[in-house]
Amino acid sequence: MKILKLPKDKLDYFASVVQQFGEVHAPVEQDGKYVFKRLTRWSEARLAYDRTILPPKKYFLPPKEPLLVYRPGEGYVAPAGDVQHRLVLFGVHACDVYALNILDLVFAGKYPDPYYQARRKNIAIIGIDCVPDGKCFCRSMRADFVDHGFDLFFCDIGGHYLTFVGSALGDDMVLATETLFETVSPADIDEYKRRSGAKHEAFQLDVEIRDLPEIFEMEYGSAIWDDLGAQCLSCGSCSAVCPTCYCFDMNDEAVLGSRAGTRSRNWDSCLFSTHALVAGGENFRESRSSRIKFRFYHKQRGFVAEYGRPSCVGCGRCITACPVDIDIVEVLAALRETRHAATH
Ligand code: SF4
Ligand code: SF4
Known part of the structure; x- marks a missing residue:
């Protein structure tokens, strides 16, 4: 270089x-x-x-982006x-x-x-x-x-x-x-x-990421997730400000009285109650604890399994944005520091 x-x-x-x-x-x-x-x-x-x-993500994956428009006689066309x-x-x-x-x-x-x-x-x-x-x-x-x-x-x-x-x-x-x-x-x-x-x-903050995916594996049933679920408001701010959150939803906006419309994608958040709602009314992550747990697991464990590294870059935006002060560094430290009472 x-x-x-x-x-x-x-x-x-x-x-x-x-x-x-x-x-x-x-x-x-x-x-x-x-x-x-x-x-x-x-x-x-x-x-x-x-x-x-x-983050600069907003330029590459805008909060709302038309992907195609449809009009009678023209079919589906890319928007200008x-x-x-x-x-x-x-x-x-x-x-x-x-x-x-x-x-x-x-x-x-x-x-x-x-x-x-x-x-x-x-x-x-x-x-x-x-x-x-x-x-x-x-x-x-x-x-x-x-x-x-x-x-x-x-x-x-x-x-x-x-x-x-x-x-x-x-x-x-x-x-x-x-x-x-x-x-x-x-x-x-x-x-x-x-x-x-x-x-x-x-740096004032430190997170030990060595064996973190394995700790997540072992702490799937931790009470930490229920505690976080009781605090979280499902507002989605942490996802919106995160430079690596990329979930989106697709919507068709039809023009009333015509057969024309626009299909766009909009930022979504796995914290929203509707994120895992599917046809028929089934919701795979109905509770707030299951949704916030999913966000942590996807970033620190699922992404590592697929791409070899966590999808968190440590920018600190979610710490600043959370209205109830859920702090990712504290959560990761608590997971590592949790001790389990002996059962024998
Ligand atoms: S600290 Fe990690 S999870 Fe939080 S907003 Fe930044 S990249 Fe996303
Ligand atoms: S910003 Fe905080 S309260 Fe809002 S969804 Fe994220 S963790 Fe929950």
């Missing part, structure tokens, strides 16, 4: 040049929180942010959607890039999704390093560093950003800015390593 450096005082100019690669979106402050949105001017961008309310719209997401954290790599396993793997794949192709990603806060545990989930899934990735080394070039498009961005980027010196490498080590030590 090519590694260069960009002087920090040239970032504004670089940002103006990358506009030729697509509409630039970046984290913007809104009521004391951060959201990814289209910039009207570069000065709106906040690159030193903790986390955005919704925005999948070919070129965007540049500026300032994506490593955990969120990692989460997109996880979504790639689902939407660009065995069952490729053309809508997701088109967006992945047309949306450039410029990552930026971050400082962990009291809700981050991406180090534990091995998602505090990414080596693919982005076009450029910036790491603060003082007066410069050390820049990893992750794709041919990233290389084009570097070339378009001509002499802006510089060669990395041995002192830059030392500074990068010093800061990388300091970041590693700065």
Whole structure:
């Protein structure tokens, strides 16, 4: 991978040049929180942010997306959607890039999704390093560093950003800015390593994921799940903010009085009471405890069995979003620490 450096005082100019690669979106402050949105001017961008309310997932898997329209005489046709719209997401954290790599396993793997794949192709990603806060545990989930899934990735080394070039498009961005980027010196490498080590030590939360799927296997009947079910409101906030939750529902919206309509997919959540409701009225996960248990099992055990790693990246969003303070780190610690009374 090519590694260069960009002087920090040239970032504004670089940002103006990358506009030729697509509409630039970046984290913007809104009521004391951060959201990814289209910039009207570069000065709106906040690159030193903790986390955005919704992850970049919203660009690749929109909350509501028309998949086809049907009209008499035309049959089913693809809507004139925005999948070919070129965007540049500026300032994506490593955990969120990692989460997109996880979504790639689902939407660009065995069952490729053309809508997701088109967006992945047309949306450039410029990552930026971050400082962990009291809700981050991406180090534990091995998602505090990414080596693919982005076009450029910036790491603060003082007066410069050390820049990893992750794709041919990233290389084009570097070339378009001509002499802006510089060669990395041995002192830059030392500074990068010093800061990388300091970041590693700065995490306040730790989750031991070794043998976690096996612990889930053994704790299937734990009282923890009933306790969580008694607290959970089934609001679905944890799924909405999660960068790796991808469940969706399909709906047909017919135009009254005609034979035309639109089929769209909408974000769904396994926490919703209707998620496992099937024709005939059977509900496979009727209780709240069974639903929250399913969410944990899918992320920490089922996904590992299918793809070899948990689907949680440790971004901490679900901890921040839960109205009743259900904390994934505390749940995982409690599962590991539970002791069972001797029966003999
Ligand atoms: S489960 Fe929670 S911490 Fe893990 S990726 Fe999803 S929102 Fe982030
Ligand atoms: S955010 Fe909290 S209360 Fe809402 S569904 Fe998730 S765990 Fe339950």
